[in-house]
Amino acid sequence: MSLSKEDIEAALAGIADPGTGGDIVSAGRVKALNVDGEAVRFVLEVPGELGKAFERVRAEAEARVKALGASSVSAVMTAHSEKAPPDLKGSGGGGGGGQKKPAQTPEKIPGIDRIIAVASGKGGVGKSTVSANLACALAAEGRRVGLLDADVYGPSQPRMMGVSGRPASPDGKTILPMRNHGVTMMSIGLMIGEGQAVVWRGPMLMGALQQMLMQVQWGALDVLIVDLPPGTGDVTLSLAQKAELDGAIVVSTPQDVALLDARKGIDMFNQLKTPILGMIENMSTHICSNCGHEEHLFGHGGVAREAEKIGVPLLGEIPLHLDIRTAADGGAPIVVSKPDSAQAQSFRDIARRLVAQGVA
Numbered sequence: 001m002s003l004s005k006e007d008i009e010a011a012l013a014g015i016a017d018p019g020t021g022g023d024i025v026s027a028g029r030v031k032a033l034n035v036d037g038e039a040v041r042f043v044l045e046v047p048g049e050l051g052k053a054f055e056r057v058r059a060e061a062e063a064r065v066k067a068l069g070a071s072s073v074s075a076v077m078t079a080h081s082e083k084a085p086p087d088l089k090g091s092g093g094g095g096g097g098g099q100k101k102p103a104q105t106p107e108k109i110p111g112i113d114r115i116i117a118v119a120s121g122k123g124g125v126g127k128s129t130v131s132a133n134l135a136c137a138l139a140a141e142g143r144r145v146g147l148l149d150a151d152v153y154g155p156s157q158p159r160m161m162g163v164s165g166r167p168a169s170p171d172g173k174t175i176l177p178m179r180n181h182g183v184t185m186m187s188i189g190l191m192i193g194e195g196q197a198v199v200w201r202g203p204m205l206m207g208a209l210q211q212m213l214m215q216v217q218w219g220a221l222d223v224l225i226v227d228l229p230p231g232t233g234d235v236t237l238s239l240a241q242k243a244e245l246d247g248a249i250v251v252s253t254p255q256d257v258a259l260l261d262a263r264k265g266i267d268m269f270n271q272l273k274t275p276i277l278g279m280i281e282n283m284s285t286h287i288c289s290n291c292g293h294e295e296h297l298f299g300h301g302g303v304a305r306e307a308e309k310i311g312v313p314l315l316g317e318i319p320l321h322l323d324i325r326t327a328a329d330g331g332a333p334i335v336v337s338k339p340d341s342a343q344a345q346s347f348r349d350i351a352r353r354l355v356a357q358g359v360a
Helices: 005-012 048-067 127-140 202-214 234-242 256-271 302-310 322-329 342-356
Strands: 030-036 039-047 072-080 112-119 145-149 178-180 183-187 221-227 247-252 276-281 314-317
Touching: 005 030, 005 048, 039 048, 039 202, 048 072, 072 202, 112 127, 112 234, 112 256, 127 145, 127 183, 127 221, 127 247, 127 322, 127 342, 202 234, 247 256, 247 302, 256 276, 256 302, 276 302, 276 342, 302 314, 314 342
Parallel strands: 039 072, 112 221, 112 247, 145 183, 145 221, 247 276, 276 314
Antiparallel strands: 030 039, 178 183
16 A cells, blocks of 8 residues: 555654653654655654653554554654753853763773774765775675764765665664675665655764664674764764774875865864774876876875874775776675775775784
8 A cells, every 4th residue: 555644644643742741743753754665764853861751652653654554664763852051151150050061981882892983074085985895895804894884964885885675673672784795784874765865953863873883783793884974073973972982094085175174083083082093095096997097186195194294004095996986886895896906905905904903
């Protein structure tokens, strides 16, 4: 049968809201409702202090939508705080308004030995392509690898890793990740429709990130690669607060504009006390497939100089090559689709270096 958003919202409107006494639809709890044939997905945005009470609501919501004839239903619950914002005027004065909250203690995720964040100061430098190929290269080196696509506004790992379908949740609390090319993978892109924008506020993003970190059954992993969104936003900050990061890799093209933003990313990790494992220069050089002429379209050596300046390793230089792009678009990164190519070997060399350093 054909399901409509109106039918689903009408069914959900019969569920009482524990926070307001009304129903969950009029209270604005239901977000990002997506109907794809007979598959239904939506988000329940709930107050953090009522998270346990809303577990029953989430289960009832899924049951009601299934009763309408949906073949699969996924309700992702994200929490936010409804407390007043802290006083940001600084210390001083009587009422304790300027007192700092105790810092959050990052948690060790059970079964995961090491977590490496892959970051960039700006978008468009190929960070996600590097993340996917690095994960596959580490798997080829015999490591047990996970890949978390934390780029919530632009999740590209499902396409690059050739993964589709919806992650299952056998008990409504834990999420079973997807797997391909020897890599265990999870992405917010698997929870929403392809082409659907993620129009979420910060608290919803943080709730989704925490679920993907803590409620996914990652199993036993040697390393979890986290593909971060570009820039220095709250996703990176929340990741560093919630999970013990063993280090970060910063990806940049060699041009000065990209390096300006890469420096900001490095400074962010320094403030978060996260060690920089090294830098990768992407789109380092281009060799014409017709004549063999080599050109440095974005300059060359800028990342190497920056890495030397701040005292971190240059992990590798990745060429600008059509095969890397087409492989990613086709769902099999170059490390998998053309493992003997020079382009694949550049990623394998980086993976071997990380393994040799004992960080992956």
